Amino acid sequence: MNPSQHLADLAAFVTASPSSYHAAAEVARRLGEAGFTEQREDEPWRAGGAHYLVRDGAVVAWRVPDAGPSGFHIVGAHTDSPGFKLKPDPSAYAYGWSQAAMEVYGGPLLNSWLDREFGLAGRVITRDGAVRLVSTPAWLRIPQIAPHLDRSVNDQLHLDKQVHLKPVFALGAGDILAAVAGLLGIHRDEIDGHDLFSAVTEAPAVIGVAGEFFASARLDNLSSVHAGLAGLLASEPADHIQVLACFDHEEIGSGSRSGAQGPLLETVLRRIAGSLGWDADRYERALARSFVVSADAGHAVHPNYPQLHDPDHRPSLNAGPLLKVNANQRYTSEGPSSALWLQVCRAAGVPTQPFVSNNAVPCGSTIGPLTATRLGITSVDVGIPLLSMHSAREMCGTADPGYLARALAAFYSGTEG
Known part of the structure; x- marks a missing residue:
């Protein structure tokens, strides 16, 4: 897709996904149209091919290459919003x-x-x-x-x-x-x-004098779910198993049967391994050759509150997805995983920009540390920059969603440069 087509498709995806359950269903619908088949958890696991599984508001998809796979390339995102x-x-x-x-x-x-x-x-x-x-x-x-009834409402709004x-x-x-x-x-x-x-219920919209901005509900984190899906469907065959894992309940800590702290992804990976006849050692070797991209939206520099951003790292809209770094492992990006992300972006022809929090401002987190802790797979945290994160209506640049999808397609394809 070109950038405008991708953005229109993202708008249609958001509109079809007003809840995590709808998002999982819409991902499943699109996967089905692309030739993926549903795998029910209470049925025998199918070996090989392209499949997806829906559990409540979460969905996991995977595609196994014809030749013996060496490991897993996983994109993780979340379907819920505050x-x-x-x-x-x-x-x-x-x-x-x-x-x-x-x-x-x-x-x-x-x-x-x-x-x-x-x-x-x-x-x-x-x-x-x-x-x-x-x-x-x-x-x-x-x-x-x-304000006629409460003269202080414009000075100090307090909502019980x-x-x-x-x-x-x-x-x-x-x-x-x-x-x-x-x-x-x-x-x-x-x-x-x-x-x-x-x-x-307000429809997503392209705004701004030059049409540079995209305003929508649930960009955190349907922008990453959609980019992961688009990247998976656009990717080339590779020597690894391609996995898209879209979890629910990230906004409340991920501690659920469909959240990243739960067993969903690990269960899917183990059952894939079992269907391929791998023993425990072969499975662990595959994990050691695997990689996770945790894709979740991040912060662009806010022009009215620049003091809340790190003075040396001020990401902009339409300058590419963020490489999110935190010394305290609120994000999983480290030297080797950051280098791989840069290689992927170079191969895709996509700009990227680093994000790090101001030391005086608390840092959020993602499913990345949870997945890395549970599975021990090398991981990196990325995502498009937003303004008004956690608002009922957030804003991103019109180019960034397409940039992220292109980078994830290159990651799935195993192309690095």
């Missing part, structure tokens, strides 16, 4: 308003959700055990207090997570789950469980 999750009994009534009781999920930029219409997206489990994906229109809004972040969705006494059930064509009482999250 926001709000609907509580078990979510409908509340106060002063003539119906409100939805929601729990904060991860670390969203809270004020970015004020006065923004949004919907719900996720999964519903019905009495018959069926799992149904659902995405609603823009039903909800968290109204901000007017329990009191001030309960969206309205109707006048009178309403039932938000009954409305969700209506979309699915079922009765409210048929819903036995749900995992429903806030979902921005």
Whole structure:
């Protein structure tokens, strides 16, 4: 794809992926169209070929070469984003308003959700055990207090997570789950469980005088999921097993059955090895020849807050994906893995730029250290630069998503230069 086609495809991918469950389903759909076949966990493992596995909001895909593979080339990303999750009994009534009781999920930029219409997206489990994906229109809004009623609101905004972040969705006494059930064509009482999250309904857009910026929900980290998928599908055959691992729950620590701290990726790698007839020693030798690219969005220098960035490392939009480095191993990039990433980018004709945190500013982390700790595979942390990370609507450069996809395609293909 050229940059504009890639960006349009990213916009379509984000729109189709309002929750982690939708993202996993959309990745699976695209893989199926490309000739990958689904592997169910409760069925015998298929040897060779191209397959994918979906577990809740996570998806893992792999392609085994015809000749004996030497190891694994893995791209890791995550499907979830910060926001709000609907509580078990979510409908509340106060002063003539119906409100939805929601729990904060991860670390969203809270004020970015004020006065923004949004919907719900996720999964519903019905009495018959069926799992149904659902995405609603823009039903909800968290109204901000007017400055006439609180003169301090422009000086020091304080949002109590329990009191001030309960969206309205109707006048009178309403039932938000009954409305969700209506979309699915079922009765409210048929819903036995749900995992429903806030979902921005505003479409992604190219903005800026010169069309240099791309504004969208969930760029952290659907930009990496999409780039990993595009890179996998565009890559050439190689002498290693190509793996795309898109985990859920990164924004809340990854400690789940579908998160990077869980056994999902390790289980898939071991079952691939078993299907190929590898013994334990052969599997460990393959891991020693393997490599992980942990792809997760990072920070561009903010023009209004330059003091919060390292003065010697100020990444820009449209200057290529970040090579993320942290001395305390919040990112996994070290000398050998950083060198390999630079070689991959040279082979792909893609610019890259280093990112390191200001020593006085806390550094985030990714699935990279978790995967490296669990599997012992050499790893590097990369990702496109953003402004407004963890906002309901983030912003990147129009060129960077395509740059990342090209670099990941070269990584999968084993091309270095």
